[in-house]
Amino acid sequence: MRIRAEEQTTIIQGVIGLAAMVGVIRLSAWNDFPPGADALIQTMHLLAGLMCLAVSFAIFAQGWILFIDKLSKQRLYTAVLFTMIGILDILYAASHGDVTLLGFKPGGSLAAWFLVISHTLGALGMLRIFAAEDQQVNGHQKIAMFTGAGLLSLVVLLLLNRYQASLPSLFDLEFGMFILRAGIPLLYVITAMAILYRHRAERPPAIMTVTRALLFMAMGHVLLTFPTGQGGDLAQAAGQWYMGISYYIVLKGVYRLTIEEPMRGKQLAEAQMKHMAYHDDLTGLPNLRQMKEQLGEFLVFSRACTGVAVINIDRFKAINDSLGYSAGDKLLTELGSRLSALEGQQQRVYRMGEDEFAVIFPELPDDAAAEERAKQLLASVDPAVLIDDTEYHISLSMGLSVFPNDGDAVNQMIQYADMAVHHAKENGVDFMRYDAAMKQRTQSKVELENDMRKALEREEFFLEFQPQISLDTGKMVGMEALVRWNHPKRGLLPPSEFIPLAEESGLIVPLGEWVLKTACLHNKKWQLDGFEPVCVSVNLSMRQFRQYNLAERVDAILREVGMDPRYLELEVTESMTYDIETALDQLHRLKRLGIHISIDDFGTGYSSLYYLKSLPIDRLKIDRAFVKEVMYDGNDAAIVSTITTMAHHLKLKVTAEGVENEEQLEFLKLQRCHEGQGYLFSKPVPAGVLESEFLSRLAG
Template identity: 40%
Template sequence: MFNLSRYFSTVSFVLIVLAAGVLGPFYRQLSLQQITELAESRNVAMAQIFENSLRAPLEELLVASLGRDAEFLRQSSEVAILRENVVTLMRNTSVVQVKIYNRLGVMVFSFDPRQIGEEHLNHPGFRAAMAGLLTSELEKFSTFAGFDGTRTDIDVLSSYIPAVGSGGAVEGVFELYQEVTPFMHQLQRSLWWVTAGVFMVFALLFLMQYVVVRRAQRILEEQEGRITSARDTLELQVEARTEELKRTNTQLQGEIGERRQAESKLNYLAYHDPLTGLANRRCFIERLEDSLRESAEQGYQMAVLFIDLDQFKQVNDSLGHGVGDELLVSVAARLTDQVRLIDMLARLGGDEFICLMERVRSEEELAIVANEIIDAFDLPFRLGDHELFLSASVGISLFPRDGMTVVELMRNADTAMYCAKAIGRGHFHFYTPEMTRDAQARIRMENLLRRALEHGELAVHLQPQVDSRSGLLVGAEALARWTSPELGVVQPSHFIPLAEDSGIIVPLGNWVLRETCRQVRQWEQSGFDLPMVSVNLSVKQLERPEFLDVLRGILDETGMDPAKLKLELTESVLMGVGDPSAMLQRLCELGISLALDDFGTGYSSLSYLKTLPIQQLKIDRSFITGIGKSRGDEAIIRTIMQLADSLGFEVVAEGVETTEQATFLATLGCQQLQGDLHGRALPAAEFRSRWSAYA
């Protein structure tokens, strides 16, 4: 068997000698490196102290020294001041000498005046420091001239340190000398002790290991048997671990698959509407951007169809958002059947859908698709117990005719859709430049109307309501009139619908109410007693939960008698309120009268009419103009009069312009007449002057 003891003895002895020979120099070099790093860090810290404490005089000296000769520098007052400050800072430190160079390599400061003015431009330490680097050198001097005199047999670490100016650039170089003699003496003593200790330890280790190695021969033989047994056991353990890793890997693969599915779902949700599964706005815009580039390169037309559902809000408000969501899903499925596979259908949100049609040949092709989309709503939507009828309005913009960008095409299609909706439900319209001008004019008028409310450009005119038999004044209807500095006289048929669409009708209607009540109360106090005044209400006013409080506040503020105030509501206004009967009842409890305006033009049920707490019906002017011309209009008027008589309602006829109309209505028993025959709407002052004698 291999003689392990002899082999180990020879090799160990050689290695111990080599190790001792290597460790000694290594320890000395390591200690020198530590001493150098310590002293170098102290030099850097000291240089930083000089920079922070003496920044102003130091920067002045570095700048002033440029281009000066040695004699000037030796006589410089800045050097003298700097010497005093440096001595103060160096006292009780291990720094024995400081030299300062400007950026040209000229020594501008030293405790040895003879050295001032010397040039060290090519010195490696100076050049490294000017480049922002720190260099140091450990030297031994038999004699060394320090700031406090000459020292003998001294070990010194010199460091070249960049002097950074306030602007962040290197303006000069510090050369600091730090005494490390005590450290070197301690190093020498330590080195002897370490060397002796190493030899002793290695010798002891050699003896101990020799004993161990002698026994190792026997132990190895014993271990060989154990290793064989352990190897067999290890193989079994490796097999078991391999099976465990296989199971873990299978589980990990499953988790990776689940994560990929989750990422795929997130990516899907980022580009699809979660309710309908259609593309969302983001996906549509990105597809449209790509199609625009492709269309521009290949020169074909494409179109954007903006689709909005008519009266979808009523479904949500009456049946709830759950039914509304189901309806949107059904609408999406029905719309998908109407578009080509190459087209993209997306839901923008709410009840708004949008379609991108690529490679369009003509407007006729688009018209066919738009009609197919509209016709798709002819059949009802059956959702559980509900059968719902909807219609859609479609606006179309064409690339490149109607826009070159995503924003232009979508905006113009939206504008065209609103024009289609203005025509009536279930229509489509192509975009034209006039639509944008109309929209801009509409926005301008809306802004001017808001300003008119703030600057008092609006006025309340009153149109008389007279007794059909006596001709005496029995009331008046308050009507808003607008004279704009920019637009002139704006007809109510222009600005009232605009106010309704924009929501301005709420502050406008409240202003008309307040101004009318104030005027009637003022007349009453000055001797002109107007028996009754009528004011029109908008559905948006009635929808506001605070409207009753606003109305009550106006009555209290103006002192108006509620019995002299009549509020006029149309059938469409009542249909837009959730519970009109309850709302009207609360108005009546304030002492206010109620009239149903434009009667006969709406769609309300006559059986429902008898449940409403109203006192007056107003026959729409469209029927009055047919008196003497249309038997149908006359028959409708007779029917309305019979209905009003049976329900106990008073009747007012609007738009009476001829004596023939007045006579016909009086014969049927119509109590009050209103129209140009008896007087058009007048400003308050003119109205009082004209009618004070007839009240």
């Protein structure tokens, strides 16, 4: 166990006190004192007694006056205890000094009784106070304690006064001598050990101070009970000084234990709360709140340009989804450390939240210098990150706004830098400087999101269906449901304009559920109308796929519509299967419903073939990017050929997307591709057109 500083102090002072006690005892054995020594010794004894009285009063005042609104039980009980001890010490000093006080006649016998009562009360009282849990007490308890102690003291003093003549001399009793000279010092030592044992876990410094006081009390009592005589008087005077020192240590210990340490603890808690309020828990970097305050100071006092850069980790969501949140946390911590290492007097690094960091570049000569500094910082970040013994390469995007040209307020500067970084990501570049056009585009995006929230209620969304054609028979064997938005002001909007926004805002979940239900309603209606049943395919978004109750929601829709599950196919992307354990669980739960599952845009991700064979899927859909160049690019042709061959071996269906001409069709037939989907067969059409031009042919 490591010895703390306060424990070292207790040991050192205890050894010094013990050595001094032994020295006094040895000196007391020397009886040849110079003339006038008696008067000096008596004066020392009297001064020590006055010191004990003064310190006892200080302990009383500490419990009676200081911080009475939050009075500690330990402080109150110590004040009561030393009030009683102080009274007994006055009577002991008077009796020892041949002074009649309060009717008590001087004499060694009575002084010994006062000494025994005082020190027994002190040892037992200290044991009761400091070996117990501290609590808060109120003013009524304080008055009751002092009143009770006063009455008890009065009763004891009256009894002693009445029977003082018949009190036996403790020095004449063998048991009395043992109690006087050995029992009470032993009681002090036992009390100290009990208090230390009670606080063995936390070992607060103030408790060590109290323990130190008890040791000095024990040594002081040994000296006070030294045999009388000129040497004995010296030992007793020294013992009284020891008691005065011990009282002062008690005063200091109680103050530390009940006032200083709680106050320091409160200050520490406040400092920790302030640190938590102004720093990020994960990275330890200053947070957005601190950034705003410091940026405000820079903008007020700066006479030059100040740059604000927001840094975003590209595809951070995919990292979280594929590697797990713990890996994402490690990445954020590592990036925070690297940015901090690059921090200097010319820049400050902050974490804004999620996957965004911010940097302030103060006191720059112009906009060009701000842009140059920002680009240098971005280029200085090492992209290689080691996570769980595997090296990954990350890319960062940065947006920059510059005071005073771009804005003159704190929130403006941060908002504009944030706009710039999001536009950089959308445009596929790593750095962009804010310009006014971004604000207009962002406002338009916000308005579109707001309109989208109302669009479902207003029934502005509708479905189109693109047929899926068997390459062997030329007949429609399925169809893919695609959502469209007829905006009241902007007209017909393509999915590329609102689907990413729906993903970002979370609206994709209710929208995706609407698409699923509406597609099933259409398909069920066609079946009821007598058309040959075909399967309808519906795309799932990442947010939908991660819903814990997705299978239950799909099952509820199928039951509500009354459609057989085998006529529904859900399309997922490769990125959804990065977290293979979660993906397997979700897919198996969906598969148990009896629906079909396909992998959409296959070939554009990085699916492991080992995991692919474990997935409960029915179909692979070759991405249109490979089909488009299949007649001109040998690599694309090889990829399509490989996918179809692999699918046949895995006993999976293959659908090629984006089939636009006969040459592509013939190539796909040669590769034994099962189905095709694209403009060669039909563009996406409304439900009525699909019914009249495709379903009717099946009926015929």
